[in-house]
Amino acid sequence: MSRAITLHEVSKYYPKQPTPAVDRFSLExxxxxxxxxxxxxxxxxxxxxxxxxxxxxxxxxxxxxDGEYGNDLAPGDRKMAMVFQNFALYPSMTSRENIGFPLRFEMPGTEPGPRVDETARILGIEEILDRYPGQLSGGERQRVAMGRAISRHPSVFLMDEPLSNLDAKLRAHLRAEIARLTRGMGVTTVYVTHDQAEAMSLGDRVAVMRSGVLQQIGTPRDVYHLPENVFVAAFVGTPRINLLQATVIAPLSGGMWIDFGRQRLGLPEPLGYDHQMLRIQQGRTIIVGLRSEAVRIARASQAHPGEVAISGIVEHVEYLGHESLVHLNTGSRPAIVPELEAPRPAPAKPGPRRNGTGSGGLGKLAQKAARRLQATVTDREGGSHGAHSAHGGPPKPPQTPSAVMDRPAAAPETDTGDLVVRTGPDIRVRRGDHVPLLVDLAHLYVFDSNGHRICPLPREQPHLE
Ligand SMILES: Nc1ncnc2c1ncn2[C@@H]1O[C@H](COP(=O)(O)OP(=O)(O)O)[C@@H](O)[C@H]1O
Ligand SMILES: [Mg+2]
Known part of the structure; x- marks a missing residue:
């Protein structure tokens, strides 16, 4: 028994808060x-x-x-079970009692034993049923907390960052377990996380939120390959997508170039439909997104059709064994996505960056450029715009704006380059090397100055079946 959940234009204002915590959120x-x-x-x-x-x-x-108005239903009448980040177990009860406790209220008069045993079997925690929470590891405690949710046979699971307090290895393990469990039970599950890898590996669909506003809803494949805006592009995927400020040069005499400042990317003729769309951006600032796998270190003579040559100077190499992340300087100006930049501490100079993100490294020049772009955006468009809606209709004014530049960013000062490229283990480069690069135009993202994706356009995905 699982249920359909529909949210229609749902907003939440907390008392004394000027802006809504959730702003007209719709989801089926x-x-x-x-x-x-x-x-x-x-x-x-x-x-x-x-x-x-x-x-x-x-x-x-x-x-x-299930299609019926539910705003006023008491929590207990919703048949939902919630799992929280902080486990929330009763310390004075054994695992068995913790799991069985909610059943006393939900099935009064029934012996919870069989349900508890069944749950313990599903979770593989039979051995720890008689222990107290204080005698359990973090992973075991979280299994018991999950057991408490499962034993109730809910019609909906609500999970709020249930794995955040666990170490990385355990997280990966329990992630697989949660996927197996919920799919096996076929129960509608809403799972909250700030960890994009977790989201991508677990979700049938992922709803990406920013400042209370839904940015995009789609399969993991959709949000990765067709991000609606710069924010989604930057939030999903590691290392983070490279985001570079650029301008489109499209003279009437023909040809089209994307100008990064010191280098230009010539788009081969005849232009595809996607790239023709860029004509109207002529002379404007755009944001180009290149995932680390869209660029490879190779000579122009080795280019495949659809690849265009540029070059860069190696700033830093992150060796990861099966691959390396090469941080390059191409003389471009990174574009910033404020919410994503703020919490990240600046790494010690000139040391390596562990999280391998591409667009975070910003010098004074880039900050200045970002401020300039901010000014451009406001001047030209007369204010910020609503989040792009894939579902028709113009965005409504008070909704939180688009993906970039609506707030001045305090960018960390680093000199780790402007482009991160992923290479195989056999390519060896060193700091200071000047290397040729090939950009795969099929994976070139272009966003307008408000951060909305211009290209690529959605196309029919070939299915392998
Ligand atoms: N009880 C509350 N009173 C006032 N503001 C709140 C309350 N709970 C959350 N908020 C605010 O609402 C916003 C959204 O919070 P939350 O839903 O907890 O975010 P998330 O789970 O994505 O981290 C935040 O700005 C937070 O400070
Ligand atoms: Mg939260």
Whole structure:
């Protein structure tokens, strides 16, 4: 028994807060679907989940459960089970008692034993049933917490960062376990995380949020390959997509170039439909997105069709064994996505950066450039715009704006280059090397100055079946 959940234009205003924590959020979750809410800390994920659970009032908008109005249903009548980050077990009860406890209320008069045993079997925790939480490891405690949710046979699982307090290895292990469990049970699951890798590996679909506003909803493949805007592009994928400021040069006499400042990328003729769309951007600042796998270190003579040559100077190499991440300087100006830049501490100079992100390294020049772009955006467009909507209709004014530049960014000062390229283990380069690069135009993303994707356009995906 699993249920459909619909949120229709749901907003949440907390008392005394000028801006909504959740702003006109609409989403349809199918019965049995595993939906992930993904976004940075404070973007409203938990608030959405708590409104679904009935733990938080909905200020405006509607919640439908199996098509029926559910805003006013008491939490206990929703048949939902919640798993939190901090396990929330009763310290004075054994695992068995913790798992069985909610059943006393839900099935009064019934002996919880068989349900508890069944749950313990599913989770592989039979041996720890008689231990107290204080005698369990973090992973075991989280299994017991999950057991408490499972034993109730809920029609919906709501999970709020359930793995965040665990170490990386355990997280990966439990992630696989959660996927297996929920799919096996076919229960509708809404899973909150700020970890994009977790979101991508677990979700049937991923809903990416920013500042209370839904940015995009799609399969992991969709949000990775066709991000609606710069924010989604930058939030999903490691190392982070390279985002570079550029301008389009498209003279009437023909030809089209993307100018990065010191280098230009010539788009081969005849232009594809995607690239023809760029004509209207002539002379404007755009943002180019290149994932680390869209560029390879190779000579122009080795180019495949659709690859264009540029070059860069190696700033730093992150050796990861099966691959290396090469940080290059191409003389371009990185574009910044404020929410993503702020929390990340600047690495010690000139040391390596562990998280291998491409667009974070910003010198004074780039900060200045970003401020200039900010000015450009505001001047030209007369203010910021609403998030791009894939579902028709113009964006509405008070909704939080688009993906970039609506706030001045305090960028960390580093000199780790402007482009991160992924290479195989057999390519050896050193700091200071001047290397030839080939850019795969099929994987070239272009966003307008508001951060909305211009290309590539969606196309029919070939299915291998
Ligand atoms: N009880 C509350 N009162 C006032 N503001 C709140 C409350 N709970 C959350 N917020 C604010 O609402 C926003 C969204 O919070 P939350 O949903 O917890 O974000 P997330 O789970 O994505 O980190 C944040 O700005 C947070 O500070
Ligand atoms: Mg939260």
């Amino acid at each position: 979750i199918a019965p049995g679907e595993f939906l992930v809410l993904l976004g940075p800390s404070g973007c409203g994920k938990s608030t959405v989940l708590r409104m679904i659970a009935g733990l938080e009032d909905i200020t405006t908008g509607e919640l439908l459960l």
